[in-house]
Amino acid sequence: MRNLAGDLLAEYRGLADLCGSLTDEQWRQRTDFHGWTPWDEVAHLLYFDETALQAVSDAAAFDADKDALNGELATGMEISAITRRRYGHLDGKALLQLWRQRHEALVEQLAGKDPKARLPWYGPTMSARSFATARLMETWAHGQDIWDMLGRERPPGPGLRHITHLGVTTYGWTFVNRQLPVPAPTPYVELQAPDGGSWTWGEPSGEHFVHGPALDFALLVTQRRNRADTALSWRGDAADQWTRLAQCFAGEPADGPAPGARVSRR
Template sequence: MHDLTADLLAEYRQLAELCATLSSEQWRQRTDFYGWTPWDEVAHLLFFDETALLAVNDVAGFEADRAALAREFAAGTEISAIARRRFNHLEGDALLALWRQRYEALVAALAAMDAKARLPWYGPPMSARSFATARLMETWAHGQDIWDMLGREREPGPGLRHITHLGVTTYGWTFVNRKLAVPQPAPYVALQAPTGEDWAWGEPSTENFVRGPALDFALLVTQRRNRADTRLEWAGDAADQWTRLAQCFAGEAADGPSPGARSSRR
């Protein structure tokens, strides 16, 4: 857990440092992700980092909170509205300060856990390792929305390796979540890391594969880019279906951006 939580903390801190540079106007500028602002993005991360702390430290409290959230969803309330209601009294700088407190506490708690320890979440229980990886992916993806809004590129950090691995291991989830048959065999995945390393999963194949830059793959599976706007290559029916639908995060099946768009979610 030490290396994973160190990478998680680095991802949190990189985004927090970016947000610390935002002007009051930029905090309220719309991104392409559902039209959320950076304030909304951070409030969303803060909301679930607080519930993650409950999952780690107070299972009964988490279960009560999860049930309350389910009732809100059943009544048609969107998560963005729930987070706004909870943190609306905070301006950007104060929201950022509270988020920093929460994620530092969460990382410290996760670092002290056994990687195989089970934690409750919104779905089946997760291992502490998977839990930390999911928080890293979520932070990276919502951070990407802010980098895109600012028209800036970020330096890929060590967390990219965890996100690509999650993207590969959720191959089946992409289809199960849509109530579709899972194409078999899963494609061979061969990615080039920003460091020049080669990362690969599965049995090598020249007929059923996804290959290309690791960053582009991460953008695809987190639905921040359409496959047409990446440098990825793919071959075979399974790879074609997967790159069209890929979704590495939990929740209802979602559609990624259309070609030429950063996000189709508005």
């Protein structure tokens, strides 16, 4: 668990360091993610890192806040409006400072947990390991929006391996979440790691597979790229359906970007 917590902390710190270099104008610049600014992206992460801290330390307080949030969302209020109301008095630098405090505290709490300990969240309870991986994935995904806005190439980090694994293990979730039958067989996945090695899942198959760069697969399953804008290849009906709908995060079914809609601005 401490190794995973270390990778989560590295992901947090990498994004925080990037945001620390933003100008006042860049904090207000729109990304391709629903027009959110870097301020919105960090405020979103801060909000859920604060509730994550409650989940690991005070389940009753978390449940109360979860009910309040669900009540506001049920009225049609968007999460971006909720975070703006909560943190709108902070400029980018102050927001970043508060976020650093919260995510550092969260990682410290998670590092001491039993990996199998159950923690409450916005759906079923999660193991501490899955909980930490989900926070890593969300931080990575929202961070990608900022990297894309800046038109800068993102250096690979240790979090990429966790995100690709999450992407593979949520194969069934992609379909269950949409109330669709889970297609069989589950495709064999072979990804090229940043160090030139390979990461694989399942039984090798020449008829049912997804192949390609690990980064592109992570961008696909976090819905930061359309499959047409990646170097991924696939074969078989199941792989075709999956690469069209892949969603590794919880919540309502979401559609990824259209072809050409989400690319780096380099």
